[in-house]
Amino acid sequence: MSDATTPVAALKDGIRRFAEARGWEPYHTPKNLVMALASEVGELCEVFRWLTPDESRGASADPQLRAAIADELADVANIVFLLSVHTGIDLSEAVRAKTAKNAIKYPPPAPPPPESGPGSGGGPPGEDAGQ
Numbered sequence: 074m075s076d077a078t079t080p081v082a083a084l085k086d087g088i089r090r091f092a093e094a095r096g097w098e099p100y101h102t103p104k105n106l107v108m109a110l111a112s113e114v115g116e117l118c119e120v121f122r123w124l125t126p127d128e129s130r131g132a133s134a135d136p137q138l139r140a141a142i143a144d145e146l147a148d149v150a151n152i153v154f155l156l157s158v159h160t161g162i163d164l165s166e167a168v169r170a171k172t173a174k175n176a177i178k179y180p181p182p183a184p185p186p187p188e189s190g191p192g193s194g195g196g197p198p199g200e201d202a203g204q
């Protein structure tokens with residue numbers, strides 16, 4: 074099972090069936106799930122607490138930290154999937170729509186204007202070398 078080959082629907086159905094088999098669905102109100110999501114995000118934060126920026130970049134290379142990150146990331150994802158199930162919001166469509174909104178809100182930076190003047194040549198850096 075990997076991200077490359079696993080549909081979101083399979084993950085949502087898997088956690089839904091897990092909860093159903095344990096009789097947890099009555100507790101899975103949107104309010105409770107959002108509270109649980111905040112708790113699980115807090116647990117993920119705890120893994121990175123006090124790490125320097127460089128240490129945080131390398132954390133997933135440490136087997137013990139990697140396992141802790143994976144566990145908490147999975148908890149966060151499972152609650153997001155349950156929120157999607159219990160609100161009827163299609164997660165893939167929501168991500169697509171929000172990314173489209175963000176593309177308008179945060180356009181990519183414009184390319185820098187071409188340089189002009191003697192010796193600039195307008196070509197790639199280093200093109201003038203040796204002249």
Ligand SMILES: [Mg+2]
Binds near residue numbers: 116145148
């Ligand atoms: Mg957890």
